[in-house]
Amino acid sequence: MNQLRYAFEDIVHNKSRSFVFFLQITLSLMLFSFMLTHSFDLQKLIKKITMTNEYKNAYLMFDISDMDKFFNETIYEDDVVERMDNFYLWLTENKHFKSYAFSYEDLILKDNRLDDSLVSFTYDLTGDKCYSGLICNEDFINFFDFRLSKGRLFNTGDYSDTSNIIPVIAGYDYSKYFNLGDVIDSEYRIIGFFEKDSRYYDIKACGDLLSLDKSIVMPFQREKALQHDNLGLYDSIINKTVIITEDERVLDDIQKKSSELGLYTYSFRSVEEQLGYIKESSGEWVLSLFTFCMIILFFCIIGMICNMLQMLNNYIRELGIHILCGASKFSIVIRLFYQVFFLTLLPNIIILFIHGFSSNLLISVLLSVLLSTLVILVPFIRLMKTDMNTILRRSE
Amino acid sequence: MMSIIKLENITKIYGKKDNEVRALSNVSLSIEKGEIVAVVGPSGSGKSTLLNIIGCIDSPTEGSYWLDNSLIKNSKQKDMARIRNERFGFVVQDFALVERYTVKKNVLIPLSYSSKKISKNRADELLERLGLSEKKNVLASDLSGGQRQRVAIARALINDPDIILADEPTGALDKNTGFEVMKILTELNEEGKTIIVVTHNSRVAEMCSRVITIEDGMIRNT
Ligand SMILES: Nc1ncnc2c1ncn2[C@@H]1O[C@H](COP(=O)(O)OP(=O)(O)OP(=O)(O)O)[C@@H](O)[C@H]1O
Ligand SMILES: [Mg+2]
Numbered sequence: 001m002n003q004l005r006y007a008f009e010d011i012v013h014n015k016s017r018s019f020v021f022f023l024q025i026t027l028s029l030m031l032f033s034f035m036l037t038h039s040f041d042l043q044k045l046i047k048k049i050t051m052t053n054e055y056k057n058a059y060l061m062f063d064i065s066d067m068d069k070f071f072n073e074t075i076y077e078d079d080v081v082e083r084m085d086n087f088y089l090w091l092t093e094n095k096h097f098k099s100y101a102f103s104y105e106d107l108i109l110k111d112n113r114l115d116d117s118l119v120s121f122t123y124d125l126t127g128d129k130c131y132s133g134l135i136c137n138e139d140f141i142n143f144f145d146f147r148l149s150k151g152r153l154f155n156t157g158d159y160s161d162t163s164n165i166i167p168v169i170a171g172y173d174y175s176k177y178f179n180l181g182d183v184i185d186s187e188y189r190i191i192g193f194f195e196k197d198s199r200y201y202d203i204k205a206c207g208d209l210l211s212l213d214k215s216i217v218m219p220f221q222r223e224k225a226l227q228h229d230n231l232g233l234y235d236s237i238i239n240k241t242v243i244i245t246e247d248e249r250v251l252d253d254i255q256k257k258s259s260e261l262g263l264y265t266y267s268f269r270s271v272e273e274q275l276g277y278i279k280e281s282s283g284e285w286v287l288s289l290f291t292f293c294m295i296i297l298f299f300c301i302i303g304m305i306c307n308m309l310q311m312l313n314n315y316i317r318e319l320g321i322h323i324l325c326g327a328s329k330f331s332i333v334i335r336l337f338y339q340v341f342f343l344t345l346l347p348n349i350i351i352l353f354i355h356g357f358s359s360n361l362l363i364s365v366l367l368s369v370l371l372s373t374l375v376i377l378v379p380f381i382r383l384m385k386t387d388m389n390t391i392l393r394r395s396e
Numbered sequence: 397m398m399s400i401i402k403l404e405n406i407t408k409i410y411g412k413k414d415n416e417v418r419a420l421s422n423v424s425l426s427i428e429k430g431e432i433v434a435v436v437g438p439s440g441s442g443k444s445t446l447l448n449i450i451g452c453i454d455s456p457t458e459g460s461y462w463l464d465n466s467l468i469k470n471s472k473q474k475d476m477a478r479i480r481n482e483r484f485g486f487v488v489q490d491f492a493l494v495e496r497y498t499v500k501k502n503v504l505i506p507l508s509y510s511s512k513k514i515s516k517n518r519a520d521e522l523l524e525r526l527g528l529s530e531k532k533n534v535l536a537s538d539l540s541g542g543q544r545q546r547v548a549i550a551r552a553l554i555n556d557p558d559i560i561l562a563d564e565p566t567g568a569l570d571k572n573t574g575f576e577v578m579k580i581l582t583e584l585n586e587e588g589k590t591i592i593v594v595t596h597n598s599r600v601a602e603m604c605s606r607v608i609t610i611e612d613g614m615i616r617n618t
Contacts, residue, residue, distance in 0.1 A: 002508035013496065321492045324453070325551065326481020326509035328473045389410075389445075389454045 003331055007338035014311065018343060021307050025371065026347040028300040031293045032367050033360065040197075042290055054143075058271040059243045059251060060204055065265040074262070075231060083261040084234035085226050090257055091238065092137060097245035100143045102136035102202075103236040107216060109185040113177050118214050134212070135237065137220045144200045146212075151180045151192025154219045158191070162224045165189050171213040172196040188216060203274050204240065239264070242271070301374065308340065308379045320391045329388070333380050340376050344368040398465070399426035400559065400590050401450060406459035408445050408613075419445040420456070420613045427592065429558070432585040434601035435594045437610035443594045444563055446610065450592065451484045451561045452476040481509045485552025485560045487581075489567040491544040493551075495537040499528060502536050503551045510555050522550040526580065542573035549580055560584060562593045566600055578603050 011018045035042075074080060092099055106120070108128045120132040141153060149172060158167045168188045170178065175193040183189045194217075199209035225233050243254065251268045258264045312319075319332050348365050355361065408420040419442045427433055435443050448454040449461065452468065455476075461468045463483065468476075486492070493502050503519040523532050526546040531539065536547065545565060552560055562581060566574030578593075578600055585591045593604060601607050609616040 006508075318494050321494055322505060322509075323477075324480070324486050324488075324492055325506040326477055326555075328477035328509075330473060331477070331509065387454070389448055392448070392453060 003335040004338050007335050007342065010311075010315075010335070010339055011342065017307060017311060018339075021304060021340075021343050022346060024300045024304045024307070025344050025368075028297055028304070028371060029344075029347055029364055029367060031297045031300070032371075033364055035290060035293050035297075036363065038286065038289075042286055055201075055203070055244075055271040055275070057244055057246045058203075059245070059268045060271060060274060061239060061241060061243065061254070061264075062267045062269060063239055063264045064267045065263075070264075077262075081226060081229050081231050081234060083263060084231065084238060085222065087258060087261050087263055088222070088234060088238055088241075091241055091243075091254070092139065096247070096253070097243055097250045098139070099241050099243050100137065100139035101220070101237050101241040102134055102140045102200075103220075103233060103240050105133040105135055105218070105233075106130045107133040107188075109188075111185045113182075114184070115177050118173060118177070120214065132215045133218060134215050135218045135220050135233065137237075140200075144198075146198050147195045148192045149175060149195045151190070153192060159219045159221060160223055161219075161221055162227060166218050166221070167191045169194060169217045171211075171215045171217075172198065173213045174216070184216070188218070202240075203242070203271050207275055243268075301371070304371075304375045305378045308336065308375060309382065312336070312379045312382065316391060323388055323391060329383055333376075333383060336379060336383075337372070337376050340372045341369075344372040398429065399462070400429040400464060401425075401427040402462040402465075403450075404460045404462075406446075406449060406456045406461065408442070408449060408454070409457045418613055420449070423459070423610075423613070423615055425608060425615060427590065429590055430585070430588055431606060432582065432591040432604045433593070434604035434607045435592060435610060436596070436598075436601050436607060437616075439596075441610045442613040443610055445613075447561050447563050447592065447594055450559075451486060452479045477509065478511070481506055482512060482555055483557050483559060485549075485555070485557040487545065487548050487552050487560065487562040487565045489564040491541075491548045491568070493536040493544055493547060496535065498533050498535055499523065499539070499547050500532040502547055503554055505551060506555045512555055514555060518556075519550070519554060522553055523547075526550050540573075541569050542576060545569060545573070545577050546580070549577070549584075553584070558588075559590045559592070562591065564594055564596065566595065566597060574600070 088101070092101060107130065108123075109131050114129070114131070116129075118131060119129045121130050122128065123130065138154065138159060146153070146169075148169065151169070153169065154167065161167065164187070165183060166188050168184075168190055169192040170184075170190050172194050174190070178184065178190055180190055180192070194212050196213065198212045200212065202210055220233075220237060224230075243250065245251075251266075254268075255266050258266060319327075322332065323329070345365075345368060348361065348368055351361055351364060403426070404424050406420055406423040407418070410417040410419055423442075423446065435446060437443050445454065449456050452463075453476075463479070468479070494505070497505075500519050500523065503523065504516060507514055507516070520529070520532065523529055526549060528543065528546055528550065531543060531547075536544065539547065545568075548565075549560075560581065565577055565581070569577060574597070581591055581593065582603055591604075593600065595601055
C-alpha cells in the first residue's frame, strides 16, 4: 500500500512526464484497437494476396465467337447440350491442367422465414424478391478451401443427385433464420452453413474477394442439367471456368477441343493480366495503414521505455535513499510498476465512463496489462542488474 | 561480552575479472554491543565498503558475517532489506534526504518498509529532541546542513534500531555543526546504541572509544 501511495506521489510530482506517458499509452492503445478491429481487412488482404499467388498460372476464357451464329444456329443444333456436356467434362476432368467452374443463378424464393436483409434485389415489375444463388463444381469448393460453421460440404452424391430437392450450403447470414435440414421454398435443403465472411474470387467480374454471406450455394448437378437440356447453365458454367496450368500449350488444346465440338472461339487472358490494374487500386492501403500503425506503435513503446528509463535515472538518488531506509529493489520495482499500471489503466477508465462495459474494454484492459509489462521490463532488468552499492554511490 | 557484529576474513571484490577492485581483503573484526567505533583511513581504502557490508547494503565476496550470532548469508534481497530497515540506522555525508519531502515525511520513510509497530508520533518526539519541532513541515530542501543531518539522524532512529552506521556524518558540515552532530551520536551511544562512524577527522575519531584504521582494504593493527 505504501508503494501505491509513493507511486501516486511520483505521478503527481512528475506531471509532465506522466502526461507524456499517458498520451503515449493512450495512442498505443488506440492504435492497437484500431488494428484489432481492422485486422479483419488485413486478413482479407492477406488472403487476397495469397490467392493472387495461387492464381499466378490461372487463365480466364473469353468467348469471342460470332454471337449471331451462336444464337441463331448453334443453339438450335440437336446435340448441342451433349457437346457442351462433353466439353465441360473434358475441361473439368482433364489430367493436364486444373480448373474450377461456377455460375450464378438468381433465385426467386417465397418463404416467410426469409429476411429482407438477405434479398439481393427485387424485380420492379412483379415485386418478386431475388436471392443470390451460386452453382459450382467440386473444384470450386476445394480451390477456395471453404470452412463451414455448421453442417457438411457437398459429397459426390449431391453432385449427381437428380431429385427435385437440391442440397445447398447457405451463407452465414442464413444461419440466423434457418436450421440445418430446413428446406427453403420446398426446393433447397440446407446441408450446411458457411463460416462468416467466406469469400471467393470472380475475377472476370471484379478484383475484390466476394462474400458468400448472403448466397445460397448449389452443386452443379451435371446429369440433371443434361436431362433438362439446360443449355444456359452449361453455357455460363463453361465460360466461367478458370484454367490453372503452367503450360500455356494447354490453351491451344482447349481451343482445338472447342472447335472440334463446334462450340466457342476463345481468347485467353491470364488472371495476372486481368488483376493487374485492379490490384493497385484496392486493398493495398490497408497494408500501408498497418505498417504505418506498427511504426507509430513501435516508436510509442520505445518512447515509453525511454520515458521510464529516464525517470529511473532522475529518481535513482531518491530510490537509493529508500533502499537505504530498508526498501528492497523489488519494492522499488513494484512502485514503478504501479505508476505504469495506473497510467495505462487511466485510458481504460475513461473508455469505461464513455462507453460502459464492453468486450472491447476487456481487450483494451488486456492490452494495457501487456503493454505495461512490456514497458516495465527494460527498467526492471536495468534496476536488477545494478548493484545497490552503485545505486547508493550514484546518490552520493 | 557478546559481539553484536563479527566479521571473519571478509573480502570484497568489485568488478569482473580484468578490472577487478579489491576493496576489502581478509578483514576480521568484532564490535561489542554499546561500543562507539571510528573507522579511519585514506580515501578509497574501503571504509564505505566495510560499512555497506555491515549494513547489509552489500554482500561480501568471501568470508562470514555474524550479526547477533546469526550468520548473514548473501541471502535474499528481501531479508537483507528487512535487516537494513529494522536493525540499522544510516547517516551519510550528503544526508540522503528526499528534498521534495517535508522533514517529517523524510523521517517517516523507514516506517513504510517496516513491520515494527511504531507510532508516527515517534517522529514528532525525535524531531523535538533534535530541536527540529518547528521545522517538521518544512521541505528538506529549505534546511541548513546541520539541520539536515539532524533530520537524517531522526530518520535513522525512527525504527529504534540498535546500530547506527554513520559514513562521514560530519564531512559536509562546518566544525561546530559537525561537533554538534557528533555530540548527538555520543549521547545516543550512552543510551545504549552501538555506533560505527567512518571519518577523516581525527577530532571526531577521538570522541570514539575505539579506532579502526583501514589501509588498502586491510585493517592495520594498532
Ligand atoms: N561498485 C563499485 N564498483 C567498482 N569499484 C568500487 C565500487 N565501490 C567501491 N569501489 C572501489 O573500492 C574501493 C574502496 O571504496 P570505498 O568507497 O569503500 O572507499 P572509502 O574508503 O569509503 O573512500 P572515501 O574515503 O573516498 O569514501 C575504491 O577503490 C573504490 O573505487
Ligand atoms: Mg566512503
